Amino acid sequence: MDEDPIVGYLVVDDFFTREELDACREDLKLMVEELAQKLHNAGKIKKLYRDYGLFERLTMIEKEFPGSNILLHKMKTMPKSFCDLWSNERILNVMEQILGPDIKGHPVWNIRTKTPQNEATTVPWHQDVGYLNNESYKVLQPTAWIPLLDTNEDNGCLQVAKRGHKTGKVADHQCCHGGTWYVMLEEEEMKRKLDIDLENDLKICPIPYGGMLLFNNLVPHRSLPNMSNKIRWSLDLRWQRPSEPVGFYGLKDGILMRTSKDPNYKIDWESFNKIDRHQVQKESIEESESAIEDEFDTTIQGPWMKKWEIVHVNRHILEHRKKEGNPETWTKA
Template sequence: MASTTVPISSTSLSERRKLFTEMPPQPLTVKPGHLTEEMVRQFFEEGFVIIEKYFLTEELDACRKAIDKLVDDLAQQMYKAGKVKHLYEEFGFADRLTKLEEEFPGTTILLHKKGVLPKAFQDLWSNERLLNAIEQLIGPEIAGHPMWNLRTKVPQNLATVVPWHQDAAYTDEDSYDVLVPTAWIPLVDANFKNGCMQVVRKGHRSGKIATHECCAGPTWYVMLDEKEMEETLGVNLQEDVVLCPVPYGGMLLINNLIPHQSLSNFSNEIRWSLDFRWQNPEKPWGFYGLKEGVLMKSAKNSVTKIDWHSFTSNTKPLKNYASKVEGEFDTTLAGPWMDRWEITHKNRHTTTFQENTTA
C-alpha cells in the first residue's frame, strides 16, 4: 500500500511559502502579452487569475482544427479495428467525440492517452506573448513541463470530472519546491453549465501539499478530501471557493499548489480545453524520471528553435503502466502518481496499476 506521508522538503516551509506567494521582480521592459501588475499580484496572493481576452481567434481556431483531425484519425483507427460501426463524419467539433464515446465507452480516454502534440498546440504553448507573461511569474528561464493535457469533457460523463486536487500531488517530492504555473485554456466559452473550473482562493498560501487519495470514482485522478483541505491548507470552503468561467480567447492561470476542480458538463456539447505548464529548466521536473521538459525561452542561451522532436519522441511516458491485455485500445490509465497516495477507492484504473507494479 502506498504511503500517505508527504516527504519533508529540503527547503523550509517558510521559504516554500514565499516562493508561491511573493511576486518576483518584474521585467524592466514591457513586452507584448505582459500581464498587468494587478494580475501578477493576484496570481501570487490569491493563487489564480483569469485573463478574459488574451489569445487571437485564429490561434485557438487552429487548435480546434487540429482536434478535428485527432478525432478523425482516432475514429478511422477504431472503425478499421471494428471497435465502432460508424465514423460519425456528419458530426463536428462539438459532438463527434461524444457519438464515438456512446458507441465505444472509453474513446475519450483513448484520445487523452494519445499524447499527440499538433503544431497548433506547439505554437500556442510557445506563443511569444504567452511566454512573456510566464516570465513575469517564474523569470526568463522557461521550459514547457512534460505534464500537459488536452481535456475532452463530453456531456454528462463522470470520467471527465476532475475532483479537488493540487497539481503538485501528481509530481514527485523532488519538485515540491518548484513553481509550475498552469495556463488552462478553454477552446469554447467555459461556464458553469459545461463544466468550468473552480479554485480555492489562497489555498496555496500555506506552502503545503495536503494528503491526497486515489482514485476518484471511475477515474485515474487523485482527490483531496474537503476536511483534509481545510485542516491542512487553512481554507474555508464556505467562503473561498471561486467559480472561474473563462470565455473563448481567455485563460485561467493557476499555480501548482492551488486546490482546484472541474465541474460536470450538463450542456449538449463537448467542453474542450488545453492545459500547459512551465517551470525553470534548472529545477527538478517531478515527473518520476519518465520525461523532461522542453526549453522555450532563456536569457542565458538564446532559443532560436524549440526542440519539439526530442520532446515529442516520447509521447507515451506512461506506457509501462498500460494494460497488457487491451493493447492500443486500452481504456485504462495508470501512472506513478498512484503510488504517491493511498488507494482508498479501487476501480479498473487502479487495478491496472496494481497489476503492473506487482507483476
C-alpha cells in the same frame, strides 16, 4: 477578477487570438477523425459520425465505444497548433515576468476531452503537485487552463480554492476518484491542512473563448460536471524554471522554450515528441522497456497511484496492480 492580489490564480478574459485557438480546433477535428477511422477499421464502431461537428462527434463515438475520450486524452504527439500556443511569444512574456528569462515547458500537458456527463472527464479537487514526486513541492509551476469555447458552470468550467497555496503545504490526497485514475482531495482536508474557508474561498471561474485561467501548482482546483449537450474542449499547459526539477519521477523531462543564453533559441519539438508520456508511465509500473501500449486500452496508470492511499479500487487500479505484480501491498507513501 478577484481584488485580492495573492489569491493564487488570475482570470484573463482576452488573451489569445481567435486564429490561434481556431487552429487548435482544426487539429482537434483531425484527431477525432483519425480516432474514428482507427476504431471503425478495427470494428469497434459501426459508423464514423461525420455528420456531427467538433462539439458532438466524440460524444457519439463514445456511446459506441466507451472510453474513446480517454484514447484521445492519451494522444502521443502534440499537434503544431498546440506547440505554437504553448510557446506563444506573448504567453512566454507572461511567464518571464513570473519565472525569469529562462523558461521550460513542463512535460505534463493535457487535452481535456470533456464529453457531457462523463465521470472520466470530471476532475475532482486536487493540487497539481499531487501527481508529482516530492522534489517538485518547492518548485513554482504555473498552469494556464485554456478553453476552446466559452465555458461556464453549466458546461464544466474550473473551480479554484483561492489562497489555497498560502500555507505552502501539500495536503494528503487519495486515489482514485470513483472509476477514474484521478487523485482526489477531500474538502475537510483542504480546510484542515490548507486553511481554506469552504464557504468563502471556493470560486467558479467561467472563461470566454480567447481567455485563460492562470494558477500555481499548490492551488486546489477541480472541473465541474459538463451538464450541457456539447463537448467542452480545453488545454492545460505548464511552465517552470529549467534549473529546477520537473518532479515527473524521471520519466520525461520538460522542453526548453526560452533561454537568456541564446535570444534566437529554437525549440526542439522533435526530441520532446519522441517520448510518449503515457507509455513511459506504464513502463515505470511494469519495470520493462518492452511494455507495448494497446492502442485501444482505455485505462490510465501512473506512479502517483502508489504515492497516495488507495481508497477506491477500479479498473485503472486493477490494471496497475496486475502490471506491478504485487497487488495487495500498496500503502500511502
